[in-house]
Amino acid sequence: MTNLKQEKLGILASELDLEKVPDVQLPEPAPDGRIRVFSDKGYATVGLMEISQEFVEYASTCPLPVLDVGTAYGETAVAVLKKGGFVIANDVEQDSLNYIVKRKDITDDDRKRLYLKKGFVPFDMDFEPDSLGAIHASRVMHFFTPNEVRAFFAKAKEWLVRDGVIFLITSSPYHWFTPKGFAEEYEKKFKEGVEFPGVITDFSYLEDELKTGEYNNAMDPKIIYREAVKNDFLIKKLGYAKGRYDYDYTFAVLVNRKEE
Structure with missing residues (x-):
């Protein structure tokens, strides 16, 4: 990997002086164990949904770094590290990244495979073309405007190698928090x-x-299908995932089939 590609991946955690990284205190968990994220746009959970688990397994054998968008407190990113993968933990909040790099359950060896990337995907960063093996975006894309959704797919196509994979979970129009008659x-x-x-x-x-920010863009499988196919992604999996109810989330596993 070239120095430029490494630089664009983010800050390598093993190069940080942990004594100079601020200690971060997490908010008190809700009764069900969820923890409100620092951006105040919802909650992070300890358990991984099925698609996130698939991402972890894929990332463990991927020869390229993988990107965890909106990592929050790093549950998915740390799971990748524990499987031996190289992961870029991304979040808009620096406190989230500071917390992750000093988590008690990651080792110095883990930090050699952990990059930290602060900013908003897709507009605050620009990875090298063909530099990522997979992208995981769990419960973050419903905060994207239509233009940001379009840009996300276009950027993902560019950043991922051919046959690289997007693992996506986003709120559906049937999510429990939507108003009556919304669907x-x-x-x-x-x-x-x-x-x-x-x-x-x-x-x-x-x-x-119960409020999680001031904006939500619920999407069903039809919308994800349209945007994915428009950007040359092959649909491997697409459907609804269970949250509080059976159809709270739309999930997708999408394979990059751009021309080589």
Whole structure:
């Protein structure tokens, strides 16, 4: 790997002086164990959903670094490290990255395979073409505007090698927090030609402790299929995943089939 590619991957954790990295205290967990993230856009969970587990297994044998978008407190990223993979932990909050690099359950050897990358995917960074083996984005893309969704797929196509894989989980229009009748309105708008019919900006119907930011872009498999195929991704898996209810999340495993 060239020095330029290594530099663009982020800060290699093993090169940090841990004594100079601030200690970070996590927020108190909710009764169900979830922990609110520093960006105040929801909660991180300790358990990994099935698609995230698949990403970990894939990353453990991947010869290239993999990207964990919106890593929060690093549960998925650390799972990759423990399987021997090279992972880029990305988050918009520096406190999240500071917490991860000083986690008690990672070793000095793990830190040699851990890169830290602060910023917002897709616009705050620009990895080298063909430098990533996989991208994991769990419960972050519903915070993307339509333009950011389009840019994410275009950038992923560029950053990933051919046959590199996206592992995606995002909120569906059937998610438990959506307002009553939202799914029906979503389908109506879709049939009328609205490109992204799942945008929510008014959360006044929710109790304050349930609010996760001021914006959500719910997407069903039709939307993911459209954006993936437009960018030459092969659909390996696509469907709904269980959250609180059976259809809370849309998931996808997408294979990059760009021309070599």
